Amino acid sequence: MMLFDKMKIKSQTTLEDETGKTLPAKLVFSLAINFLKNDLLDECHKQLADVLEEDDILWVLTVPAIWNDAAKQFMRETAEDAGIKRSKLMIALEPEAASLYCRYLPVQKGDADCSLASFKPGTKYIVLDAGGGTIDITVHQVIVDGNVRELHKASGGAWGGTMVDKAYEQFLVSVAGSAVVQKFKEDHMDDFIDLFRTFEVTKREISPEKSAKVTFRLPPSFTDTFLEITGGSIAKKISSTEFRDRISYLSGKLRVDANITLDFFQKSVDSIVRHISSLLQDSSVQPCEAILMVGGFSESKVLHNAIKDEFGRMMKIIISESPGLAVLKGAVIFGHRPSTISERICKYTYGVNTTHETTKWCIHPSTETSESDGRKRCRNVFDKHVTIGQSVKLEEEQEESISNPVSDTQTGIWKMIYASTSPNPYLVTEPGCIKIGEFEIPIPDTTLGRDRKFGTRFIFGGTEIAVKVEDKAIGEIHIYSIDFLE
Known part of the structure; x- marks a missing residue:
């Protein structure tokens, strides 16, 4: 997210971790890319008996379409720092990659009679790439040769799944207090990360159609930190908050009313729906036949239902198979056929x-x-x-x-x-x-x-x-x- 929505980016920009420590952003990014590169090479050597050389590979690095030219250059340079040659590196835009992947699929989840592969020339559709950080939205049209052209400049915002995570963290602050959450984060970073890993699984199951309470597991270190800071119990603290009738705590588990968990998504979902509604007012987008949902956050039932409730009457809503992998698989196709996206805005x-x-x-x-x-x-x-x-x-x-x-x-x-x-x-x-x-x-x-x-x-x-x-x-x-x- 450091690279999002900044027209000017410094080559020596630093990143700050959860504890306030800083490192050069290029170092962090290049180490991550280097790990992925070496992991692939190791796997290939195991399976292909060393017949594959590093120079045989064209690497495709995906970035959000709403990123600007400086952000793309920053990523290209970090990949080069990771040992990937400039001539062997290609930049792909994430919603475009996902769109290509879904063009090759005969069947999608969602409307049973709808598939991007069956779209005729002239068909317009929106690609909603809902990731962790950004929501990346593009409008595509199928053209005569089966290729795709962009109809509207890429747009979106910082309304992805991490916005829901932040809402959950604020909820924990309202239950336990900011001092407890901060101390827990500083002293038990592994457990803090694991807490949100667990939430990642749980939030995919939260649905407007379910009225049962949702269970969140808190690690023992969270309870210990609460006791250390306040001298009391979490259950007693809850009884004195606005949530006393809607939350219970027992044996390391928070049992939370479904309506409270839906509030975690409100700001994110409202921003996405409002932006798509605004986009549909543009004459170049009409008539739009479908919304293609890709990206890990698209697996959220809350987001899917909101999109379907708002736009399902006027167009088809399609969720790709394994939406979290659509960009990755589409990037492979883009590497082989970069000319498939023939026009951009x-x-x-x-x-x-x-x-x-x-x-x-x-x-x-x-x-x-x-x-x-x-x-x-x-x-x-x-x-x-x-x-x-x-x-x-x-x-x-x-x-x-x-x-x-x-x-x-x-x-x-x-x-x-x-x-x-x-x-x-x-x-x-x-x-x-x-x-x-x-x-x-x-x-x-x-x-x-x-x-x-x-x-x-x-x-x-x-x-x-x-x-x-x-x-x-x-x-x-x-x-x-x-x-x-x-």
């Missing part, structure tokens, strides 16, 4: 910061002009390459933009990449514009001076942005990577 208006010579038609304020080599220039001009909401095809090159040095001795042209929520920004200094990255076009030979021209074309249709630069003087073409990290 731009989340921002992208452009570069440029300058041009001042003319009588310029509408620049005087504060945005400067003089160089006796020439007056307009600066901070937003040179737009693609517009927010625009559909871009895979490997499609945008219109070429010509650049040249502003001085005869210049040895490189720095391009500052900007993103804007406005469809037509004029200056990069306008509200809603933010610098997100940069790249350099090197000029090793300055013989031509200001007359040397470079053609820049952005390629936005993939999961990552690419830049194609042609040196017009010698005809050389290079693909440059953009640095999105601070």
Whole structure:
């Protein structure tokens, strides 16, 4: 979640654990990826008798579609730190991967007569990827060749299963007190983690259709911590709270009214339903035929029932087989067939910061002009390459933009990449514009001076942005990577 919803991410960002200790985020992520990589290699060597080399493998790293370019670069660099070569690494967007997986399945749970594999060209559907941290929502349409295109930019929020976990933790605080929960967390971290592992299983069984009390097991160390802090018993404390008629405690077990447990889900579920309702108001989404639910949180009966109650009358609700594995299995398909997602929607208006010579038609304020080599220039001009909401095809090159040095001795042209929520920004200094990255076009030979021209074309249709630069003087073409990290 450290990478969620931050336009600017520092390469040296640190993470803090439950006890307040910090480590570099890249170290934590790369160690996790390295463990998974080595585990797979060990398993392959056992089964394939060492015929598989590491260079034989294309690794697919999945990220939420609502993550920005800096977050994707951060994950790519951590994977490289884990020993995966750049040329052997592909980034996949999680709801897209899940959608691909379900396109290959003949049967899904949910509506018996509904399957993504049977959807005809033109069919529109929503992919609801409900994970632990984020809820990732995309809108797809089946096209003539069986491929899929994105119809609406990825959206969502931090409303995943961990929001339910936090509600449960707040419930424990209201029962035992914040001092007890904090002390328990500090002194018995293993039991604290195990407590939420157990809750993970229990919360999948919580359902609006069940009225029986729900049982939560508390480890002995929790009871001991309560006694140490308060000097009393949990049962006595409960009798003095607002829950006294709806909760009981006996032999390490909390017995809780079903209505209380449903409240754990309220904030998360309401946010998801409200967001989908808002999304359905967009004309590009209509008519929508189905909602495909994937991700571990989709196994929650509370979430499934809420989606079905709200939208089941107007469209089909499909839950994939093993929704928690849909992204993983879809990522494998994406690695073999990355062109299956043939069109995507731009989340921002992208452009570069440029300058041009001042003319009588310029509408620049005087504060945005400067003089160089006796020439007056307009600066901070937003040179737009693609517009927010625009559909871009895979490997499609945008219109070429010509650049040249502003001085005869210049040895490189720095391009500052900007993103804007406005469809037509004029200056990069306008509200809603933010610098997100940069790249350099090197000029090793300055013989031509200001007359040397470079053609820049952005390629936005993939999961990552690419830049194609042609040196017009010698005809050389290079693909440059953009640095999105601070």
